[in-house]
Amino acid sequence: MSASQYQRQLESKRxxxxxxxxxxxxxxxxxxxxxxxxxKARQSAVKTKSEATFRSKMNEAERRETEAVTAGKEANRWETRAADYRKAERLLQEKxxxxxxxxxAAADHRQRQMEHQAAKREAAERSAVNERLSRAESSVGYVLSRLPEPKPEKLRILMLGASSDGDLRIGREMKRIQDAIRTALLRDAIEFDVRPAATPDDLLDGISQFRPHIIHFSGHSDEEFLVLEADRDEGGLSAEISARAFASAVRATDTPPLLxxxxxxxxxxxxxxxxxQVVPFAIGMSDTILDGDAINYAARFYANIANGQSLTSAHQAGKARLEMDGAEGCDLPTLASAEQADPVTTILVHQAD
Structure with a gap:
């Protein structure tokens, strides 16, 4: 994870x-x-000459002592919890x-690369201007008379996973999704491109080369960022991608995904x-979700997609799976759609004729 994420976790732990x-x-x-x-109650009991007052004061003393023992246990419990939080703080501070x-170090390396590449681009762009002008002139007057008829094709799913710290079961989630589809009715109508340690280039290459209908991301995120893995051999390095940059990457293709x-x-x-701005449908989590709950939702969602169910039905089945487990996060998965897109009637996998 990034330093900013560790900082937020550290502040929360403090x-x-x-x-x-x-x-x-x-x-x-x-x-x-x-x-x-x-x-005080015991002292009063000793001083009194009344047997009834003595018993009353001794009973009061016993109640107060019991309350003191209970309060002491609670104090011990919270002191233990505070000690655990201090230990977690130290570990987060080290990370x-x-x-x-x-x-x-990565920023310094990128700066040097940018300076070197800027000089190369400046020279290349001067040469490219004339070439682009020439191509533009030769292409004037040519237009497409009509779009080609769509061809039957398999549903392509690009699966991107990222957990540089190894704290998420990315491989487990991808296996559960693939296993769920393998047992579905329309399993032969689906293709995968699985990238379990996805970098920014894996995202861009997967979109342009595989041309997915679905982009599935599993990893860390918050309201403004997604965390991919850095394209370096050292472990534990991440690349924090803004929501805007991610949307730009998804948009940068002639065949944008559906979901x-x-x-x-x-x-x-x-x-x-x-x-x-980009796709007809999107799914996200409205708050923090447990790793196991995220895996169970995804496996059930794609099983229903591969059984020829609509997006709405698949989404509801995923949420129902969490509710059946008694998961507190059963309402976290959220489905959004564009104004003219209807998830109730949208079926991504159809039975072959």
């Missing part, structure tokens, strides 16, 4: 630790107050430091822009 320490202090204070009250060093699936945390905020 907040959790501070809240745990506050609660531990409150329960510890309550424990002291209850013990003092128990001692943040490494990520900042790695990103600084983009962002099976990653908090990605639903990106799908409205995709359906307004």
């Amino acid at each position: 907040k959790q630790r501070a809240e745990a320490e506050t609660k531990a202090g409150a329960f510890r204070s309550k424990e002291s107050t209850k013990r003092a009250a128990a001692g 943040l430091t490494r990520a900042e060093k790695s990103e600084a 983009v699936v962002l099976n990653s945390c908090s990605s639903a905020s990106q799908i409205d822009a995709l359906v307004e």
Whole structure:
């Protein structure tokens, strides 16, 4: 993950630790107050000559002591939790430091490359201007008389996975999706291009070479970014791609996809822009989703697609799968569509005649 993501996680962990320490202090204070009250009740019991008052005060002392023990246990529990948060903070700080060093080195390398390439482009562009003018002149007057008739073809799914830290089961998700399709009615009508350690170039090459109908992304994201892997041999390096840059990449083809699936945390905020500008349909997650829930939703969604069901039915089946498991995130998957696109009637895989 990127340094900015580690920084956000570190700030969240610090907040959790501070809240745990506050609660531990409150329960510890309550424990002291209850013990003092128990001692006071015992003193009163010793001083009284009334047997009824003695029993009453001793019962009160016992209640206060029980309350003190309960408060002490809660204080211990929150102190343990605060200690766990401190340990997590230290680990995140170490990862943040490494990520900042790695990103600084990568930025310096990119700057040197950009300066070198800028000089080459300047020379090449001067030569290309004349060539483009020549081609434009020769192509004037030629137009297409009609578009070719569409040809029957298989549904092509480009599967992109990225987890540079290895904290997501990318391979597991891709296998579950492929296994679900292999047992479906229309399995022979689907093709895959699987890229489990996807880089920015894998995204661009997959779109231009494979020309997918569906782009499926599995990895880390938030409201504004997707995280791919850096195209370098060192492990643990990531490439943070803005939602705008991702949309530009999906748009950069003569055959744009029909559906983009962002099976990653908090990605639903990106799908409205995709359906307004790029694709007819998009799916994202409205908040943080557990890895296992994301895998189960995707496997069921594609199983229904491969059984000839509509986009709406496949989406509802994926959500139902999570609800049947009792998952709290069953409402997180979100389907968006362009104004003139109807997911209820859209079926991506049809039975051959």
